[in-house]
Amino acid sequence: MESRIPSLNWLRVFEAAARTESFARAAQQLNMSAAAVSQQVRALEDRLGAPLFSRHAQAVRLTEAGRAYLPPVQQALMTLEEATEGLFGAVGGQGLYLQSVLIFAHGILTKGLAEFEAQHPGISVMLSTGNSASDFQQGFSDLKIIFGNPHEYGRESDRIMGEWLIPVAPPDVARQIAHAGDLLDWPLIEVGTHRSGWRQVLETARARPGAGRMVHADNTLMAMAMSRAGRGIALARTPASDLEMQGAGLVPCLPGFEVQGSQAYYLVYDSLSGLRPPARRFRDWLLDWVRAQGWA
Structure with a gap:
């Protein structure tokens, strides 16, 4: 009987397309063509027997099945990465899964991410954005950058800056x-x-x-x-x-x-002691970088 476990490459392509909501942007991140991304996503859907995306002219959107499938795929990819690094040492870039409110990603992170990646060339930041609480409940993330009450999003947090x-x-x-x-x-x-x-x-x-x-x-x-x-x-x-x-x-x-303003931006996570190494490095860098800009 043929296994229904999909190709690892299909899963990597699915995760990138789901996170960016774009086959074109996923292709850029994975150094592939958009046509190849679409082909591999279609192959994954055929294997699973269910559509994972609804296709639109300028973007793709996850179906209910796609939204349900994304968190375990991200968790599995992260677990495999950690196991490989733990057993064999670093063998390539580490992925950091970061969710951020849109205005902070657009106005703050775009100014600093290049500096972070230059200082940490082995870490690849997988950034997704949103505005509502429900946006931050979809998919896996190491860290969340939110505006407002941090306790609605995680157990521990750091204040980044006000407005x-x-x-x-x-x-x-x-x-x-x-x-x-x-x-x-x-x-x-x-x-x-x-x-x-x-x-x-x-x-x-x-x-x-x-x-x-x-x-x-x-x-x-x-x-x-x-x-x-x-x-x-x-x-x-x-x-x-x-x-x-x-x-x-x-x-x-x-x-x-x-x-x-009376509210602030926070970096939210479940446990400081439980942060993966790339997430801890990003936390330390972000808090120091914001202070250096005079925004904290």
Whole structure:
């Protein structure tokens, strides 16, 4: 009877495609062609007798079966890597599985990951992003970078950094705002998932919070895109949103005015003593690097 255990290479390809939600990005990471990735995923699906992805024009999405299969595949690959290293020594790169909220990955990690990888050439960072708690419940990760209450995501954590709120808009709008009360002449784009928002900013500025016209976005990157499109004034959350603010061509409405947010970013894990060596090295590097930037 033929074994249903799939090829190890198929599993590696599946894990990369599932993590990146893209055959093209998986192909780049694995030094393959996108066509080869698609072919191997199809071979795995044929072997298992179930679709693992739904295909779309610009991306792929895991099916229910794919989501259920991903965590044990990642755990099995990690276990095999650790066993190989333990018995035979390091024989290649070590994988580090990292999950991060999107704005931190976009605005902070993109600035520092190259430095980390240059200092630790044997570690390959497998990064996936999300925004909601459910995003962080899918798949295996050594470390999670979250915003808000760390106890919802793991037993132990380190505070990475906080945030400062700054009203921002396109330059032609920002020039029309000379005083805090002028903010109320424009729609204010609110991100409802954050504890700190326009009410805190307007109260600090001694404006009338109830007088603002609110429009809503589900994350800060979308709020800035809306502001760039003329939908209103957004709140930058520096330093994590600095890169997006610059890319959107937004500027502070009240230069020098900023409000400290009430929440922070945390690095979360189950046990410090139980971290795998690449995860421990990344933790130490990240905390030191953020302090060196003056953000901690």
